[in-house]
Amino acid sequence: MGLLSQGSPLNWEETKKHADHIRKHGIIQFVNIYNKVKDRQKDVLKWGDEVEYMLVELDDKDEKVRIVLNGGEVLETLQEQGENINPNHPTLWRPEYGSYMIEGTPGQPYGGTMSEFNTVEGNMGKRRREASAVLSRNETLCTITAFPRLGCPGFTKPEFPPTPVEKGVSKSLFFPDEAINRHPRFSTLTRNIRHRRGEKVVINVPIFKDKCTPSPFVEVFPEDDGEAERAALPDHIYMDAMGFGMGNCCLQVTFQACSIDEARYLYDQLATFCPIVMALSAASPFYRGYVSDNDCRWGVISASVDDRTQEERGLKPLKNNKYRIFKSRYDSIDSYLSHCSEKYNDIDLTIDEEINKQLLSAGIDKLLAQHIAHLFIRDPLSVFEEKIHLDDENESDHFENLQSTNWQTMRFKPPPPNSDIGWRVEFRPMEVQLTDFENAAYVVFVVLLTRVILSYKLDFVIPLSKVDENMKVAQRRNAVQEGMFYFRNDIFKGCNASVDGNAFAQNGLESDGANEEYTLMSIDTIVNGKEGVFQGLIPILNSYLENMEVDVDTRCTILNYLKLIKKRASGELMTMAKWMREFVSTHPQYKQDSVITDKINYDFFTKCDRIAKGEEQCPELIGNPVNKFK
Template structure:
């Protein structure tokens, strides 16, 4: 979660008066940090994950599931029992945008030894049990990306009606203000984004057209003042609030690098694995770019920061306008933390022992701790291989953008094709100048590949990430228990990529499609939603197996030779 200042929030008219002030001092704060720690070397390789949870109530009598809006109380209880009592508590808890959401992280970052991979799932299990222990009867945690009936009538507990006409924060037709976290940052952010836009947020997602779905599918909005009718597209689901994005859950990993050079290298290489703005052709603030260059910042880093600072500050507190730029970084973080990109380059906080970090942000949260651990360990292992072998995954921004579009298509894992670099060992970095000039001179270095080819490899095309990770593991000293754990995780990734196991999205679609009450009309009823999330809860708690989604991972308590065999591509 981003910057959570305390104080008196300013409305948009007041905030925009200070926009230039925030940008000016934000750059000064960045330069102060940079000049103090640019030469810093040999920081320890640390990392940690962030899991976001939804709080839900399972109403057995009415066969209905609702999001519980007591995240603030749950969070306070967890912090009182945890970090406020014991600074070395194994878990930390933080707020999220939705008042039905909480975020859990390990109490201390993981280190650089291989044995750390053997503790990730255990810590995630601690978080799930710890949070579950303070919930009320019939309440549970859900690690799902999106609540299926988010924005439908009666989706919250307690139930609140949206306030589209009255004075409110989002003025949404579907998402009540009470579903937003009570911290003033979130309501201020929501209100100021709407005021800055001059209209509500507009989200149109193509509806899944089934046999009985009306065609064209056109929604009617009884309480609409005309804005929704103008914004909604035929054959699309229309949404009008930040909560439909910020109110979803994800899985994130942050890495501390040894130096700024290593952090930048990781940032660029990992960018290929998620759709993000790379250091190529960017919209930048030219004045800020020149200021950074004049201050000795190199061209690529200057472009990155100057791109972030084309934005306006969206949330500002009266007490945080005039700051000590030598010892505070709130103005820099104000703009940094409200750029919700899928990668984030994070300078050290002022006067701290924290190093240069990179945050990997695009992963959807998974149903079980096993799956979430598998994705986290896969990405962390990938960073170790990138650094150890000096791999080169860079492709032009235009191709990353095309990959983003392909990734949004239904069943992209099995049917999508993605641009990926063929020879990652050459170390021939794509020339920035060529990309800026629109040249395709590096086109022979990347081709379209399936996810299966990228992850598992294909003879004569690409060796595959799993075989590369296997090679790395074979050259490392790893105890048998840890090796078995890692190979279980890689097996899940391998089988998901090949289509042998379902992704969570496909599994949920098939569950709905096969439900006896589904009428092939694209509607998820309360009953369908209840049965789906009851099944999810049972699987997440280990009460029910789901081999089509998770496979059959080997229990670490019964380690044997066969479970630790190398995964073949």
Template sequence: MGLLSQGSPLSWEETKRYADHVRRHGILQFLHIYHAVKDRHKDVLKWGDEVEYMLVSFDHENKKVQLVLSGEDVLETLQEKGERTNPNHPTLWRPEYGSYMIEGTPGQPYGGTMSEFNTVEDNMRKRRKEATSVLEENQALCTITSFPRLGCPGFTLPEYKPNPVEGGASKSLFFPDEAINKHPRFSTLTRNIRHRRGEKVVINVPIFKDKNTPSPFIETFPDDEAAKASKPDHIYMDAMGFGMGNCCLQVTFQACSISEARYLYDQLATICPIVMALSAASPFYRGYVSDIDCRWGVISASVDDRTREERGLEPLKKNNYRISKSRYDSIDSYLSKCGEKYNDIDLTIDKEIYQQLLQEGIDHLLAQHVAHLFIRDPLTLFEEKIHLDDANESDHFENIQSTNWQTMRFKPPPPNSDIGWRVEFRPMEVQLTDFENSAYVVFVVLLTRVILSYKLDFLIPLSKVDENMKVAQKRDAVLQGMFYFRKDICKGGNAVVDGCGKAQSSSEPATEEYTLMSIDTIINGKEGVFPGLIPILNSYLENMEVDVDTRCSILNYLKLIKKRASGELMTVARWMREFIAHHPDYKQDSIITDEMNYSLILKCNQIANELCECPELLGPAFRKVKYSGSKTDSSN
């Protein structure tokens, strides 16, 4: 969840007074880092994943499942038993937005050898088993993206009622502040987003119209603000927790140099909507069946702090810019020279910061990227962190950087560290099992190896990537959606990282460079149209020295991705929809009851802990192991 400073948080009005101070010193901190490490080369490949988990409790007698608000206690226990006792502990645990959430990562980053791919799933299993071991009876650790009844009455344990009156952090009609992590950053973020925006956040998700769903579907709320904000035929939500209270799967890579990091950032940005649709896992919101499969738009709206002026609803008077997107959205500019001609989105930048960066010797593309990030205000500021040593600290830079939550994140090294230039791949939805999560991680990491080895070029106009992001969130996008994708990915020449060879010969992208493709075509290939990413990865593997066990694991992972893309296996979102649709209590009215939710999450937990088969989701590639990572009695 980014920067976690300790101290006394300031109110929005106090933070606002220091906004220019934070931006000014954040740029100075960035410049110190840049000048210190801009020429750094030959960093070794390192990478790591982040998995977010929910803590749930099963009431088997009453057939109810709730989110357990014990994340802080569980985290404290795990850290005490793990990294504080042994600095080389194989897993690390960190807080997340919800007090029912925790985040797990490998204790040390993975390296550049192919055999590392064979350790990912084992480490994820260790995390699940380790966290489960400190839970109470009938509690479980779940990797589900969105809890179906999040925001419904009694969805937490202990149960709390939301507090929509002034004084609360979110003022939500549905989401109690007690479900927010107790670290002051999280409630302060929640409160300050609302105060800066001038009203509560507004999230409207289209409802899935089933046979007995009212048409129009309209909810009534005892609140004028909600009545105005909610839309017919939409599920209305009003708090940061509905977005940041979901779980995801992320991967961070260390590149060998800044130029390689920028190149990877651009290439992977085009892959984000494809992998998001492939990993779709969140079809339910606030107890209803929605008409979307991914959380991206929900989380984007949940942290949208733009004022009415910045959203273009009122003339600019108090604010400086019209801003086209939430601060949680897809990227707005490519960073490499080969991406420059594809930057076709109007970019709002802080012109003074842009000029300052140019004068310091930073090139146009990187300068505009940073100047675009810094049109945003800091959302949290701690009294003890106002005055810093800009040459040796980066809190002000990270304050802005880490609250620009985009599909990709370009990450400069921390000051005075041996960490290199990194990029973070952020669009994936978390999957039910360690096998699936490992498959998606290995697929993306392997793709980066192939991009760098074969000097591949996936770039298309960024406006088309944005269109792909919209398509990717739709119901069954993996089967129904058509996505803009580059036809000839080997056309870029031989030296893509240092300058684009043939790709630089034209200043404008040609429309024939890309076309609409299905995800099946992009992933598996289609003769005469596109070779397919999986065949390219297989070709790469054939030319690599890989031990038999590792090769077998990788091929199993790629088989899962291949079959999800073709439709032979379901996405998690499609499987969840089918489960609810066939539940005996479902009345084809788009409503998910407590008992239906209980049945679904119990089944998810059984699948995650390999206590039952699920061939329509996992296929025969799924490998069985002996342990049970659950403290719930699954026989009920």
């Protein structure tokens, strides 16, 4: 969840006074880091995953499931039993936005050998068992992206009412402040986003229209002071708090590159995969007790932290603000970083001109300078009184203040000051999956893509405007089967290419030589290939594996994971989102009215828990993998 400073948090009015100071010194800190490590080469390949978990209680007596607000205590226990007594403990635990959430990562990053892929699922299993062991009776650890009844009456344990009109942090009609992590960063972010915006955040997700869903679907909010009535759209599920987005769980992967140039290249290439992998991992069709018409959380989380004023959103002429800003601070990337990709930067990029000039005069090239100058059009949101005056040579908190609150599909991460960590990129769009097997499969799939991209110098870059269109398509219901995505035809002809099509023809990977650089393709075509259209990512990965020295056990593990991805892409296996919809639509209590009752939710979590623990099979979702990590 980014920078976690300790101290006395400032309110928005106080924070605003220090915004220029923080931006100024954040840029100085970035330039200092850049100058120290810009020529750094030959960092070894390292990578790691982050899995976010939610804590829930299954109440068998009342047949209800609630999220449990004891994440802080669970986290403290796990850290005391793990890293606090053993620096080499195999798992690390960190806080997340919700007080019912924790984040787990491997204790040490994975390295560059293929055998590392054989340990990912086992480590995820360790995390699940480790955290589960400290929970109370009837409590369980879930990797489910969005709690279906988040914001419904009585959804927390202990139960707390929301505080819409009192001195609350979010002033939500639905989401109590007690569900926010107690670390002051999280409540400060929540309050300051609302104050900066000048109103509560507005989240509207289209409702799924079933046979008995009211049409138009319009809600009445008894505690509303008029703000919700103005903001809620007909035929949409309305939400009004940061917790509805940041309170969801995801799966992320971070890579260390060997140099800054390699990191920039990876950043660009992986950006084009963000919508594809997001659709493949779709796992969040339910919000606030209703079935939505979307399958992914991205638009929800984007709106949940949208601190732009009406002027910045283009609803009023600019008067009190400097910029018209086209996206939330949680959204898809706005510019590529590699010079080979520059011609595909075709969307409006709002930058701070003064910061841009400062970076250029410091010797930073145009593409990297405008990337940072774009991030720094934002204001800092969480400032601590004790952290205003810093040592810019040896600290980076002011830079990270803006860097870590620009939550984009990809994040370009400079090394921390005075560390042995290299240049990194973070892949951020994936939804978390139900089982360790699935989460490991998606992680290994993305890591393998980076190996192939770097080994063959492939080029997947398309105009950023098309990537943005893909992001919209990826969130729609059943996008894996029904969506069409812009994708590059010939991935062997980019300006980075070090091998030609003939080398791939020998391995059965023909370069199709089409005149158009990109076209619309289904995810099945992109992942599995289609003769005369595209080679397919899985065949390319298989070709790569054939040329690598891989022990039999690891090869079997990898092929098992790729089989899951292949079958999800073809529709032979369901995405989590589709499986969730099927569960609800066939539940005996479901009235075809788009409503998820407590009983439906309880039965859903009971089944999910059994599947995640390996007590029940789910071949329509996972197939029949051999679980050697039980």
